[in-house]
Amino acid sequence: MKLNQNYSNLKDSYLFSTIAKKVNAYAAEHPDKKIIRLGIGDVTKPLCPAVIQAMHDAVNDLSTEAGFHGYGPEQGYDFLRESVKGYYEKRGVALQLDEIFISDGAKSDVGNILDLFDRDNTVLIPDPVYPVYVDTNIMDGRRILYMDANAQNAFLPLPDPSVDADIIYLCSPNNPTGAVYNKEQLAAWVNYAIQKDAVILFDAAYEAFIQDETLPKSIYEIENAKRCAIEFCSLSKTAGFTGTRCGYTIVPLELQRNGVSLNKLWLRRQTTKFNGTSYAVQKGAQAVFTPEGQKQTRETIQYYLENAKIISDAMDELGIWYTGGKNSPYIWLKCPNDMQSWDFFDYLLENANVVGTPGAGFGKNGEHFFRLTAFGNRENTKEAVERIKQLLK
Ligand code: MLT
Secondary structure, three states: OOOOHHHHHOOOOOHHHHHHHHHHHHHHHOOOOOOEEOOOOOOOOOOOHHHHHHHHHHHHHHOOOOOOOOOOOOOOOHHHHHHHHHHHHOOOOOOOHHHEEEEOOHHHHHHHHHHHOOOOOEEEEEEOOOHHHHHHHHHHOOEEEEEEOOHHHOOOOOOOOOOOOOEEEEEOOOOOOOOOOOHHHHHHHHHHHHHHOOEEEEEOOOHHHOOOOOOOOOHHHOOOHHHOEEEEEEOHHHHOOOOOOOEEEEOOOOOEEOOEEHHHHHHHHHHHHOOOOOHHHHHHHHHHOOHHHHHHHHHHHHHHHHHHHHHHHHHHHHOOOEEEOOOOOEEEEEOHHHOOHHHHHHHHHHHHOEEOEEHHHHOHHHOOEEEEEOOOOHHHHHHHHHHHHHHHO
């Protein structure tokens, strides 16, 4: 037998597993220290009351023969897909129900979508970026081209017509930099993809953090995007579903390559390999889109954005260059004294007992940068900021 040799080309462990291991080892050696985790983008606020009520009701449904639900539709229940459709409609994006696929989160879909594409495709990925895009393509053995995101282009690389690519990853608001493409910039990507016959995989997981109304929350706000883009979104950061797990992926019916509908392929893939997200979770997800759920989740997002402001104000005070934190829960900062990002990680962990994410973990252009998340609770965020100020002033 032969194993997938491509796995030998991966780093030993996934970025956030490596960090967790390091932090756990430090905690075991220093049980007296209070470590504050602003590393992985995991939320701390509980699910909002509207979601909790809907999930309780769903569990009650499951306790009766009349309300019981076994296997659900692989593509998701219509009640949730209708809610997602309505959410897009508010932004002027008209979707058909068949274009919406409910899943257990964006991470799985972003990885699984590659089932649709031949290994002999060239992939274009911004650097730095969410490591899942790179790792899943390495697993398949695809050729990867990187585009530089840096301070010069405000971490928003634009298409280079001399580069040929088949699959393009865009994440906006960006993880890790917090940078957000405007409509003109996204339109440049849509035009490029159509010219190259490429498909854009657009990760909108952080769309709910966009405060500036002029910025696009969905790639389908751009003309012709349905001809070239698949969009992934998730309730993890929008509504605290990191542990509850629910996301949705839009594969437009118009999206065809070589006369084949990608929507049809994804449906075939999902019906074969996925048995749907659980009924109770989908009921909870539906509640996110009700007026009450929207109000409650927006309040939580404002809370995290206030944390982001506390962190960025501290960076201003310290004279540290940073970006993000305004339309995004991430603050992307330059390591002081040009430190290497893993060295700064150790320095901060050991001297302030604060955990962040080293920029180098997101790609070579992340070297000398560092990511802090605003998803902590207020008290810990304030304490972490005080410790950082003490250490770096
Ligand atoms: C992150 O910290 O980058 C994210 O939480 C990881 C994820 O969403 O999978």
